[in-house]
Amino acid sequence: MNARIEDARIEDARPPGRSRRVAGLAARVLARTLLLAAGLAVAAVGFGWFVDAHRETVAYLSAPACGSPAAVPGAPCTAHETGTVRAKRIVNGNDDTEYELTVARETVTGGFFDVGAAFYEDVAVGTYVDLTVWNGRVAELSYHGHRARNPDTPWLASFQVALVVAAGATLTVYGVGGLRRDTWKFPLIAYGFFVLAAFFGSLIFVGAQWPLALVLGIPVACWLLLTAMVTGANLAG
Structure with a gap:
């Protein structure tokens, strides 16, 4: 009889500590x-x-041209202009060489645009280049198969x-x-x-x-x- 009482006391003493450990582990998990x-x-x-x-x-790549049948009134569309190369410049950096063109636009002030070496070599001051305009800014320049993106970062x-x-x-x-x-x-x-x-x-x-x-x-x-x-x-x- 005493042994049974002692065993019961031991069983009663063990669960609280074990329960706390289990509860702590469950809380952490x-x-x-x-x-x-x-x-x-x-x-x-x-x-x-x-x-x-x-x-x-990159939305301009799939946008319809302004004035085309696919263009929805009021929705963004791409306009196309002709720009004129006004100046050329090569900028030699530490790691690479940059090729820049100054292009004048038809309706607004132009700006500097980075192009590839082949694009740069194939144009001269006075050359007309094609401009893709998206939301009022030039998104891309092209000339005889050359393309130069001008992404809005x-x-x-x-x-x-x-x-x-x-x-x-x-x-x-x-x-x-x-x-x-x-x-x-x-x-x-x-x-x-x-x-x-x-x-x-x-x-x-x-x-x-x-x-x-x-x-x-x-x-x-x-x-x-x-x-x-x-x-x-x-x-x-």
Whole structure:
């Protein structure tokens, strides 16, 4: 009888400590799961913004010509003008050589445009070149088969994308590896690293004239790789 009472007391003494450990483990797993889910969701939003910025940057390629039957009144369309080369200049940099043309437009003040070497060599001062105008600015120059894009660099959109994508990556890192109290500075460093990488990556790919699968797939793959590297550094620390 006494043995049974003693066994009952032992059983009554064990569950509270065990329950606390189980509850603590469950809380940690839940917290990390929520961080991981939030990180992936936030990153998805950021990449959605990236796709929107890309479509806006290259929209002129598929837009109808103004005045054509396909053009809808009030909707954006591409206008075509003739410009005149007023000056040529070669700029020798440390890493490469840039070729610039000063082109005068028919209706507004012209400007400097970067072109390729072959384009530069085939025109002279006074040559007429074709201009594709999108939303009031020259989006592309062309001449006898040569094309030179003049993209509108989406600085603000790229920065906004970088902030969101970096937040998603940082949350994902700590959703996978957890956050330790002795490394409180690491999240700030990781976030700053992700912001820089995402910003310059967005600037590179947002105007690429490739299939969307590549334009989106390559940045996503880079995001996964960098996130995995930082996660490994977090776990190793």
